[in-house]
Amino acid sequence: MHGTSLAPTGPGGADAGAGQAPQDPIPGPAPRRPLREHVCALTRDPGAAAPYALALALFCAYATLTVCRYRLMASASWDLGIFEQAVRGYAELRAPIADIKGRGTHILGDHFSPVTALLAPVYRVFPTPVTLLIAQAALFALSAVPVTRAASRLLGRRPGLALGVAYGLSWGLQRAIAVDFHEIAFAVPLIAFSLEALLAHRWRAALWWAVPLLLVKEDLGLTAAALAVLVAVRARRTPEASRVVRHALGVAALTALTAVLTFTVVIPAFNTADTYDYWAKMGGGSGPLDGADIKFRTLLWLLLPTTGLLALRSPLLLAAVPTLGWRFLSSEEHYWGTAWHYSAVLMPVVTLALADACAGVRRASRARPWVRSYAYHLPPAVAAAALALTPSLPLSALTEPAAYTVTDEVRAVEALLERIPDGADVEANTAPISRLTSRCRVFWLGNTRGLTPDFIALDNRRAPGRDTLAYARQLHPKAAYRIAGEAGGFVLLELRS
Numbered sequence: 001m002h003g004t005s006l007a008p009t010g011p012g013g014a015d016a017g018a019g020q021a022p023q024d025p026i027p028g029p030a031p032r033r034p035l036r037e038h039v040c041a042l043t044r045d046p047g048a049a050a051p052y053a054l055a056l057a058l059f060c061a062y063a064t065l066t067v068c069r070y071r072l073m074a075s076a077s078w079d080l081g082i083f084e085q086a087v088r089g090y091a092e093l094r095a096p097i098a099d100i101k102g103r104g105t106h107i108l109g110d111h112f113s114p115v116t117a118l119l120a121p122v123y124r125v126f127p128t129p130v131t132l133l134i135a136q137a138a139l140f141a142l143s144a145v146p147v148t149r150a151a152s153r154l155l156g157r158r159p160g161l162a163l164g165v166a167y168g169l170s171w172g173l174q175r176a177i178a179v180d181f182h183e184i185a186f187a188v189p190l191i192a193f194s195l196e197a198l199l200a201h202r203w204r205a206a207l208w209w210a211v212p213l214l215l216v217k218e219d220l221g222l223t224a225a226a227l228a229v230l231v232a233v234r235a236r237r238t239p240e241a242s243r244v245v246r247h248a249l250g251v252a253a254l255t256a257l258t259a260v261l262t263f264t265v266v267i268p269a270f271n272t273a274d275t276y277d278y279w280a281k282m283g284g285g286s287g288p289l290d291g292a293d294i295k296f297r298t299l300l301w302l303l304l305p306t307t308g309l310l311a312l313r314s315p316l317l318l319a320a321v322p323t324l325g326w327r328f329l330s331s332e333e334h335y336w337g338t339a340w341h342y343s344a345v346l347m348p349v350v351t352l353a354l355a356d357a358c359a360g361v362r363r364a365s366r367a368r369p370w371v372r373s374y375a376y377h378l379p380p381a382v383a384a385a386a387l388a389l390t391p392s393l394p395l396s397a398l399t400e401p402a403a404y405t406v407t408d409e410v411r412a413v414e415a416l417l418e419r420i421p422d423g424a425d426v427e428a429n430t431a432p433i434s435r436l437t438s439r440c441r442v443f444w445l446g447n448t449r450g451l452t453p454d455f456i457a458l459d460n461r462r463a464p465g466r467d468t469l470a471y472a473r474q475l476h477p478k479a480a481y482r483i484a485g486e487a488g489g490f491v492l493l494e495l496r497s
Helices: 035-044 046-071 079-091 114-125 129-155 157-168 171-178 184-199 203-215 220-235 241-270 277-282 292-303 315-329 344-363 369-392 394-399 408-417 430-436 468-475
Strands: 425-428 441-444 455-459 481-487 490-495
Touching (some): 129 171, 203 241, 220 315, 292 344, 430 441, 430 455
Parallel strands (some): 425 455
Antiparallel strands (some): 481 490
């Protein structure tokens, strides 16, 4: 990647010269066009439709993967069931009670995510967990549109599309798709649209896209504040600097204050213990250096294959600080690594930070030739890296015939669970949960808080020798259960009348 660059010859275009800096180092705001004019432009110029075509392809891939995993009963966590219980509550015009978290638990007393109520109308028509999975796939795919458009505006269409592909295949999004539904699905496109507006100098739009993060999850209020600070930083050398900086800092203060109130007042008000349960996870261990090797590897995964480290030149990385901060300060090891969904909200940040850094290097008249060449070649390189890593990531399952085949064992387990009547109280572990939450009241094993359930549904595959009746007596000493059926390593226990 070193040596003489074959970079484009004009500022920001596909044929711009790497050795020339534009006369105005700060591009003006992107012009606004009516929707009808925008659609006509896409019709006349098929190349402009590339971000939307990419988003459609990503949606098909994400949706296929997540639905296939559901059909094979390959759920990775209990969260799909928790969120379905909350959305089902909204859809039925009652409180979003998530009994899986504990009998009568109000979901807003666990995490403040009222944004999930937006799924209620669709869920009312299609009352199935697949509705949530499809919605998440659509939201993640939608976020590729602003990422690709912003990168294309800064670097040209081909490099921009390359970064869009790298983003869509990023390990953070693939990991999130593979662990079912989470509320952060709404945050990913909001952050992407906010950063796109910021890079186009549409300051008001950048702030408006950031503020709804307050309704997605409590910690994302701090991310909204960071985005507002970025608006103030980027707008400080523009003609309208005084007004924009004042408004942006006001939004930053307001969103940060709202986040603090959500942690300390709003969530405890819905919580039966009058507290925020996750404070306990911010203590313990040896402090920020606990698990330093895992945290360092996570940082490398964020910055090396996705940005080639060049994103470190962009202030946009500030938007990643709140999320990385609470994760790395926590004593919960699951937050530190790359295995779960926690990095999905960072993917639009690091990708657009890379686009911003590449554009900055191209504009810099004093940039060293090798740095300029590196910046020019990096977008296709990170796209190639994302493609190379995909065989080891969840989307690789789409190439395996077994991903599309529902086995006789799975059908037998489904038939077993269908014996449970609608409206029954069921205690279950991970695999049966999402098959029951749309029609039963479901509790997590050992967390019924005194209620004796009608059925206990166990995925017993990891403990094949377990005496399930003895286990049921441990859970409910005063109750008697009988084995109602077994299939594929699953056991269904029914309360004796």
